[in-house]
Amino acid sequence: MERPEICKIKEIVVETPTVKTFILDRKFLFRPGQFAMLWLPGVDEKPFGYSSDRSFTVAKVGRFTEAMHNLKEGDLIGVRGPYGTSFEPLGDRILGVAGGIGAVPVVTAVEEFSRKGFEVTTILGACTKEELLFVERFRRCGELILCTDDGTLGYHGFTTEMLERLLREDDKFDLIITCGPELMMKKVVEIGRRYNIPVQVSLERYMKCGIGLCGHCALDDEGLCVCKDGPVFWEDKLRYISEFGRYRRDGSGSKKLI
Numbered sequence: 471m472e473r474p475e476i477c478k479i480k481e482i483v484v485e486t487p488t489v490k491t492f493i494l495d496r497k498f499l500f501r502p503g504q505f506a507m508l509w510l511p512g513v514d515e516k517p518f519g520y521s522s523d524r525s526f527t528v529a530k531v532g533r534f535t536e537a538m539h540n541l542k543e544g545d546l547i548g549v550r551g552p553y554g555t556s557f558e559p560l561g562d563r564i565l566g567v568a569g570g571i572g573a574v575p576v577v578t579a580v581e582e583f584s585r586k587g588f589e590v591t592t593i594l595g596a597c598t599k600e601e602l603l604f605v606e607r608f609r610r611c612g613e614l615i616l617c618t619d620d621g622t623l624g625y626h627g628f629t630t631e632m633l634e635r636l637l638r639e640d641d642k643f644d645l646i647i648t649c650g651p652e653l654m655m656k657k658v659v660e661i662g663r664r665y666n667i668p669v670q671v672s673l674e675r676y677m678k679c680g681i682g683l684c685g686h687c688a689l690d691d692e693g694l695c696v697c698k699d700g701p702v703f704w705e706d707k708l709r710y711i712s713e714f715g716r717y718r719r720d721g722s723g724s725k726k727l728i
């Protein structure tokens with residue numbers, strides 16, 4: 471296993487009340503959707519998607535991410551990666567559906583796709599206005615449709631409801647890419663199948679090694695590993711992942727309903 475590269479935090483950007491971006495003193499080569507293992511000595515090592523070629527964007531949800539949020543400019547973190555599969559473009563018109571912190575891999579993908587000349591539309595959702603992530607970055611890539619669960623900005627409702635509405639009017643998309651809460655992604659896949667549009671999904675599971683050795687992120691039934699066979703899966707692969715949208719394993723390996 472490669473050693474973590476020790477990087478210095480150059481700048482910290484407060485994105486939302488619960489999300490910070492850590493800009494590091496190195497430039498990383500990665501494909502959109504790939505992730506790195508971030509190491510805080512004495513705390514843990516955890517997976518995070520690249521939010522740019524110099525940064526990681528972290529939502530505070532537990533012990534590790536709280537420790538990340540307590541870091542200051544000039545502090546050091548370990549980074550090893552990039553690991554895993556990436557979003558791949560298809561056809562001409564690509565639709566991104568991102569929820570919450572799932573905006574991280576989707577924004578890097580739609581930025582790359584729009585740079586390469588694909589026509590990009592994004593549906594971006596969050597629980598409330600202040601939690602919408604990377605609004606300006608998404609807007610620069612093409613059409614952006616905002617949704618909030620509480621109706622404080624954009625469409626009042628879920629991204630998947632907006633997806634249904636959009637596709638009813640215009641279903642000429644060649645690909646949907648999605649990352650966000652798993653129930654949201656499950657619905658996106660169902661809608662994509664109904665409209666015959668291929669979908670790529672970025673899954674999240676607890677992982678330890680990040681390189682397919684420990685098996686902690688292995689998925690029922692086939693044992694595909696999120697770290698190595700994913701995190702981005704084509705929708706046809708999901709047919710073999712019976713736990714998708716139903717349950718996942720917690721840090722101890724016990725099943726937890728989604």
Ligand SMILES: Cc1cc2nc3c(=O)[nH]c(=O)nc-3n(C[C@H](O)[C@H](O)[C@H](O)COP(=O)(O)OP(=O)(O)OC[C@H]3O[C@@H](n4cnc5c(N)ncnc54)[C@H](O)[C@@H]3O)c2cc1C
Pocket residue numbers: 505516517518519520527528529530531532533534535536571574575673674675676677696701721
């Ligand atoms: C490939 C990949 C890319 C990721 N990219 C990002 C990113 O760009 N930004 C970001 O903020 N987070 C990202 N995550 C999630 C991140 O790894 C977890 O939020 C982090 O490990 C939480 O650690 P913690 O100790 O703070 O929380 P914990 O105390 O471990 O967990 C708090 C709660 O968060 C949930 N959770 C934590 N880790 C995971 C996990 N790996 N899978 C599913 N649910 C989990 C559980 O519901 C848990 O109860 C990514 C995860 C994966 C697998």
